[in-house]
Amino acid sequence: MADTIEVSLWRGRGDGRYQTFTVPRRESQTVLDVVTWVQRNADPTLAYRFACRVGMCGSCAMTVNGRPRWTCRTHVARVVEDGRLRIGPLANLPVIKDLACDMTAFFEKWQAARGVFAPSATRAEPMARISPASPERRAADAAIECINCAVCYAACDSVRWNEAYLGPAALNRAWTLVNDVRDAANRERLAAVAGDGGCHACHTHQSCRELCPAALNPTASIAALKRRTVRAYIWGEL
Amino acid sequence: MNVRLYLLQRATAAIMAPLVLAHLVLIYYATSRGLSAADILGRTRGSLVWGAFYALFVLCAAVHGAIGVRAVVGEWTPLRGRALDVAMWAVGLLLAVLGLRAVAAVVL
Numbered sequence: 001m002a003d004t005i006e007v008s009l010w011r012g013r014g015d016g017r018y019q020t021f022t023v024p025r026r027e028s029q030t031v032l033d034v035v036t037w038v039q040r041n042a043d044p045t046l047a048y049r050f051a052c053r054v055g056m057c058g059s060c061a062m063t064v065n066g067r068p069r070w071t072c073r074t075h076v077a078r079v080v081e082d083g084r085l086r087i088g089p090l091a092n093l094p095v096i097k098d099l100a101c102d103m104t105a106f107f108e109k110w111q112a113a114r115g116v117f118a119p120s121a122t123r124a125e126p127m128a129r130i131s132p133a134s135p136e137r138r139a140a141d142a143a144i145e146c147i148n149c150a151v152c153y154a155a156c157d158s159v160r161w162n163e164a165y166l167g168p169a170a171l172n173r174a175w176t177l178v179n180d181v182r183d184a185a186n187r188e189r190l191a192a193v194a195g196d197g198g199c200h201a202c203h204t205h206q207s208c209r210e211l212c213p214a215a216l217n218p219t220a221s222i223a224a225l226k227r228r229t230v231r232a233y234i235w236g237e238l
Numbered sequence: 239m240n241v242r243l244y245l246l247q248r249a250t251a252a253i254m255a256p257l258v259l260a261h262l263v264l265i266y267y268a269t270s271r272g273l274s275a276a277d278i279l280g281r282t283r284g285s286l287v288w289g290a291f292y293a294l295f296v297l298c299a300a301v302h303g304a305i306g307v308r309a310v311v312g313e314w315t316p317l318r319g320r321a322l323d324v325a326m327w328a329v330g331l332l333l334a335v336l337g338l339r340a341v342a343a344v345v346l
Binding site: 158161162194195196198200201226229230233234238 | 239240241242243244245248309312313314
């Protein structure tokens, strides 16, 4: 193992440039360790995000050698190419500074897809009894662990080409709520994901499924939304 | 792309699947039998069946292609909204006119 690695980090906003640092190589080093070393030892003006550093919050998502990843869960040994690393902010989102991107559009699309639970009962009514083995609950549970890290959004070609496209995370969330039998806003939700920029803009490239750090499958959720919206349209429910 | 266009594109694809197969079989049949243009026209001229078959094929292709091109143009050019719909209709009408002219040429 060589003593050092050459790390290029994006500096500035959209019109910035890559700046290269020489970073000590250590065993079991993660990409987040590398970025943190640079900020603490080489350049304190480097801007980046992290929080839990153990792979459960999604804050540290960045583009590493061209692919969006959780940097705290990416070992340098797995991604270093020829002793070099190239790290940038997540793609498909405006850059605030250096490695930090503006997540506003990502969260706004979550709202636009009606990825929000709409209650059908009040606290005065008895709790809903939902069997975890019911088909709807199983479908919801398969997709519900999304922590909205935006890796899938950054990976998606359709997001890159179509600024109206809601994106895999928002549509995946909408699918979990379509399967929540307590929810009261399904008509509006299906309409929200059936318009321009909705689920039908997905081309099934599956970069989202391939790169999701939580091993979710937004492509499958979107395919299911396509079937559900077509059925609703045919039955005049949309 | 929205649910209406998506459904139209899938429906026309479903209709065209057997039509394409039939068309390929026809081409193979005509070429392997060494049919001349006159032979083929002798069978298609005045035929309601051939006219209907290929007119349906043309109209499905025009709808399917126009929607598909709309999706591609929407992703690779700055065209949006109304301009995109105009482009889609232009492609569809062009394909329909060209195709129906060809059908008329062999059926009338």
